[in-house]
Amino acid sequence: MPPVKARAKKTSPRRRRGKRKPQTLTERVGSVLAEATSNIASLFVLSLLGLVAVVFIMMLAGGYFANPGERIGLLTEKISRAVGLDVTRVSLEGGEYIAHRDIMGALRDPVRGSILGRSVLHVDLPAARARVEEIGWVEHAAVQRLLPNTVHVSITERQADALWQNEAGEYYVVDRTGRVLSAVSPTAHTDLPVIAGTDRPAAASPLLDALAQFPELRARVAVILSVGDRRFDLRFRNDFTARLPGGDPIPALEKLEGLGAGSGRLAERLEYIDLRDADWAAVKPKTGL
Numbered sequence: 614m615p616p617v618k619a620r621a622k623k624t625s626p627r628r629r630r631g632k633r634k635p636q637t638l639t640e641r642v643g644s645v646l647a648e649a650t651s652n653i654a655s656l657f658v659l660s661l662l663g664l665v666a667v668v669f670i671m672m673l674a675g676g677y678f679a680n681p682g683e684r685i686g687l688l689t690e691k692i693s694r695a696v697g698l699d700v701t702r703v704s705l706e707g708g709e710y711i712a713h714r715d716i717m718g719a720l721r722d723p724v725r726g727s728i729l730g731r732s733v734l735h736v737d738l739p740a741a742r743a744r745v746e747e748i749g750w751v752e753h754a755a756v757q758r759l760l761p762n763t764v765h766v767s768i769t770e771r772q773a774d775a776l777w778q779n780e781a782g783e784y785y786v787v788d789r790t791g792r793v794l795s796a797v798s799p800t801a802h803t804d805l806p807v808i809a810g811t812d813r814p815a816a817a818s819p820l821l822d823a824l825a826q827f828p829e830l831r832a833r834v835a836v837i838l839s840v841g842d843r844r845f846d847l848r849f850r851n852d853f854t855a856r857l858p859g860g861d862p863i864p865a866l867e868k869l870e871g872l873g874a875g876s877g878r879l880a881e882r883l884e885y886i887d888l889r890d891a892d893w894a895a896v897k898p899k900t901g902l
Contacts, residue, residue: 693732698761700733706767710750710795716766719744720756733758749794774821775837776807777814789822791815806831811839820845823862829875830866844889853880856887864891 693699705716720728720741728736738756745754745766753769774789776797786794786802791814806824808817817837824831836848844859847869855874857865865888872879872886879886887895 690732690735693734694730698733700728700731700736700764701762702764703728704759704763704765706765707770708750708768709770710773711748711768711770715748716745719748720764720766728764733760733762733764736764749792773802773805775805775814775817776802778807778809779812785814787814789818789825791818791821806834806837808837809839811842813842816842817845820857820862823866826863827866827870827875830870833875833877849874849880851877851880853883854885856885856889858889858891868894 703713703717703720705711705713708716717728722728722731722737725731728741736756736758738758741764742754742756745751745756745768750770751768752771755767757765757767759765771788771792771794773786773794775787777785777787777791777793779785784797784799784801784807786797786805787808788794791808793814808814811817816839820837824834830847833849833851834847835850836846838846838848840846845857845862847855847857849855853874855865855869868888869875869879869886874880874886882898884897884899
């Protein structure tokens with residue numbers, strides 16, 4: 614078999630590579646600037662992120678995010694003041710013995726100071742009312758905001774029922790429960806009886822309640838004297854004394870009223886009457902009778 618000649622592979626002609634066109638000076642400068650700008654931008658972004666991270670850490674460490682509600686409240690308060698909703702006036706209704714300065718003192722926030730100049734929308738009304746009701750004379754209080762600039766306080770005062778003289782000789786007005794209302798001069802409220810001989814004026818509260826049922830007797834009582842914090846003597850305005858028992862005073866007061874103590878007849882003849890025993894009474898006539 615005759616040998617077979619291998620076919621020669623056809624080779625495609627080699628393409629000539631074109632020579633890269635050399636960059637002009639302007640193109641080279643532009644390329645360098647573009648690369649530098651990219652590097653600067655990257656560096657700026659990294660620096661900015663780093664700065665934000667540092668600020669965030671500092672704010673976190675400083676407790677900036679600890680009270681976001683409080684910060685929002687401060688912001689809204691500033692806004693309300695900026696639009697004219699700030700407190701410029703405090704009005705008072707129902708106060709006979711309470712001075713306006715007492716109310717202003719009670720409305721003063723222990724942290725933020727005077728109520729004047731603060732946002733009327735951000736006044737804590739329940740807290741303000743509680744502070745007003747701490748004033749001795751105040752029994753009940755209501756605190757309202759009247760837009761745009763007023764806080765209105767209306768109060769119900771306690772009734773003065775007696776004076777209390779402490780061991781130092783100082784005088785205070787007290788109500789029927791023995792609550793101290795205010796300090797007073799000894800010459801003030803001369804129509805009220807004086808509780809003496811005790812450092813607890815509230816101990817006389819049951820007797821004050823009982824005397825309210827006997828208005829003629831009460832009108833003539835000058836001093837309610839505590840004896841050993843166990844019982845009381847009533848000293849009348851016409852130098853007559855009634856010694857009361859401990860416990861319920863009503864039976865003894867009924868006897869006094871029946872004997873004419875309220876009209877002054879007993880005082881004309883007796884220095885004192887002793888009613889400490891429920892079954893009998895001891896009396897001491899006045900000298901010369």
